[in-house]
Amino acid sequence: MALRVFTRLGLMKALALDDYLSILAFFVYITRAITLYVGLGDSERVAAGVKIIIANWLMVLFYTAGTWIIKLSFCVTLYRIALSKALTGTIILLAIATTIITIFEFFWILFSCEPVRKLWEGPAVEGTCHVQNTWGISLLVHAGVLLVVDLVLGIVIPAVVLRKLQMRMLLRISVGVTIAVGSLASIAAIARIYFTYRLFQIPKRAAENLNICMDVEFGVNIICTAAMTLKPLLCKTGILTASTVSRSGPQSVLIFPGRSARCGSGERGLRVQDEEEIAIWSEAQAGGLVVLEDRFSKVSITSR
DSSP states (O other), X not given: OHHHHIIIIIISOOOOHHHHHHHHHHHHXXXXXXXXXXXXXXXXXXXXXXXHHHHHHHHHHHHHHHHHHHHHHHHHHHHHHOOSHHHHHHHHHHHHHHHHHHHHHHXXXXXXXXXXXXXHHGGGSOOEEOOHHHHHHHHHHHHXXXXXXXXXXXXXXXXXXXXXXXXXXXHHHHHHHHHHHHHHHHHHHHHHHHHHHXXXXXXXXXXXXXXXXXXXHHHHHHHHXXXXXXXXXXXXXXXXXOOEEESSSSEEEOOBTTBTTSOOOOTTOOXXXXXXXXXXXXXXXXXXXXXXXXXXXXXXXXOO
16 A cells, blocks of 8 residues: 555656545555454453444445445546446446445444343343344355455456556466456355355354455455556566557557656656556455556656
8 A cells, every 4th residue: 555655756746536535545554453352352251242233233334335435435446447438337326335234234243132222231231133044044145245346346357447458478478367356355255155155054153264265355355446546667677678568459558758668757747648557456455356457647848
């Protein structure tokens, strides 16, 4: 995340909406990690029963809110690079679906009991709680919807965009590696569905594994969304050089100030001659790594 912020502020001289959302999701993840350490790190787990219940409850809430934020960040990124109304419509639809299921799940978990404190105080407080099976079913529905969103955002849409591009073999290999790394998020999402199902059979053991899967899925999504923004930094350090990419038609070559047909940098930031700056490092969003950040921007070259 630090590299993402440095790339955006130090090199590109600006933060976009998806950057702010990603940073917010990162702080939610840190908060969840602190809750895990404080709530579940006690060696006297029997004596700390109330603290464990509260910690698990809070971690699910943080996970639900955090994954929604990071998926919105990815949707914003893809929306900027979408080249057709069909793609933009699909992205908007997925963002709406994610928001609806997240709102339902968040408040369903938040008000697991009425009053809320009955969740950890138990029979000492009068009230009612959701039946455990309905709580597990809500987690399954939430996980299933997010898995579909992950696969479409992380694999289907990038594949549609890449299909029209002509790239050198080295670039194709890098994209393939990116997709392979991003698939870890989908694997974690599938594992989360499995352990959610196991909650019906062995609640205690499955809950511990479920927390691990949530952490892995959440963390990989954050890493992938950050990684897709790092091409300017990799160019500046010389790890990457500019690539020629075409859209089944006239080629668009990336030209940066200071170096012809190579990556460059300067205090004024990276510039693009012609019409396109195409950065091939996309997320995952949560469910696959996005393999393409295709940002259209017209920039006037004022200094010669």
